[in-house]
Amino acid sequence: MNVHDREAAVRRMLEQAPPTVPSDLHADVVRRGGRMLRRRTAARRLMWLVLFAAAVAFTVWAATARPWVEPPSQTTPPLTGW
Amino acid sequence: MRERQASQGARRAREFEAFVAGAAGRLLHAATLLTAEPRNANPRARRLLVQALAHTYASWDRLRGEDPYDCARQQLAVRFARSAWHQYGSFGRPRPSPDHVLARLTPQQRLIVVLRLYEGVAEEQTAALLGLPAERVRTICARSMATLLHPPRGPAPAVVEVAPS
Numbered sequence: 554m555n556v557h558d559r560e561a562a563v564r565r566m567l568e569q570a571p572p573t574v575p576s577d578l579h580a581d582v583v584r585r586g587g588r589m590l591r592r593r594t595a596a597r598r599l600m601w602l603v604l605f606a607a608a609v610a611f612t613v614w615a616a617t618a619r620p621w622v623e624p625p626s627q628t629t630p631p632l633t634g635w
Numbered sequence: 636m637r638e639r640q641a642s643q644g645a646r647r648a649r650e651f652e653a654f655v656a657g658a659a660g661r662l663l664h665a666a667t668l669l670t671a672e673p674r675n676a677n678p679r680a681r682r683l684l685v686q687a688l689a690h691t692y693a694s695w696d697r698l699r700g701e702d703p704y705d706c707a708r709q710q711l712a713v714r715f716a717r718s719a720w721h722q723y724g725s726f727g728r729p730r731p732s733p734d735h736v737l738a739r740l741t742p743q744q745r746l747i748v749v750l751r752l753y754e755g756v757a758e759e760q761t762a763a764l765l766g767l768p769a770e771r772v773r774t775i776c777a778r779s780m781a782t783l784l785h786p787p788r789g790p791a792p793a794v795v796e797v798a799p800s
Contacts, residue, residue: 560752
């Protein structure tokens with residue numbers, strides 16, 4: 554009995570007695586899959602929303618705090634009266 | 636625009652329904668072989684199949700010419716491997732029904748036998764899917780075939796269940 558015969562014998566063992574497919578399978582799959590899709594869409598939307606809010610917050614903070622402007626010197630006293 | 640979207644949705648639903656009608660029988664048989672449940676009492680296999688097909692439904696638009704059957708089969712295999720891994724050693728581990736064809740095999744051996752022989756997936760693809768070397772897949776497949784063709788004497792579920800990696 555060579556490899557091919559053995560494989561064919563095992564295949565025959567596996568092929569017998571296929572189970573019956575339940576009739577509500579398609580509806581069940583569509584319900585679950587639709588829920589999965591909706592959840593993914595919601596997650597994507599939430600991600601964009603958070604990203605947008607972060608961008609807006611950063612812009613507002615940068616416009617008010619102006620971190621690129623050199624702060625006034627703290628070490629030299631201001632020159633007055635000469 | 637809205638009309639076009641609606642007609643696209645309808646076409647997609649029709650395509651998916653045709654796919655399920657064509658593929659569900661074979662996939663359910665494969666799932667039942669994986670879980671080694673009796674032919675008409677297979678809640679685990681049905682649950683696996685519904686999860687795999689739901690994933691295929693959710694990624695239907697992103698398949699882009701890829702075979703949906705491949706996607707569903709891959710999901711089925713990956714989900715079965717994961718569930719077998721999580722249930723390894725736990726008390727409520729599902730035991731295969733003793734009179735099933737594959738009852739003597741471990742979950743990993745069943746997975747490899749079903750993928751290689753029932754589904755006809757190439758050795759390299761099976762190895763890549765399971766993250767094993769191809770030689771290991773060949774060895775496990777040969778050993779499982781020997782167990783199936785020349786069953787050892789004694790009661791069937793004496794096999795130690797090893798989860799697939």
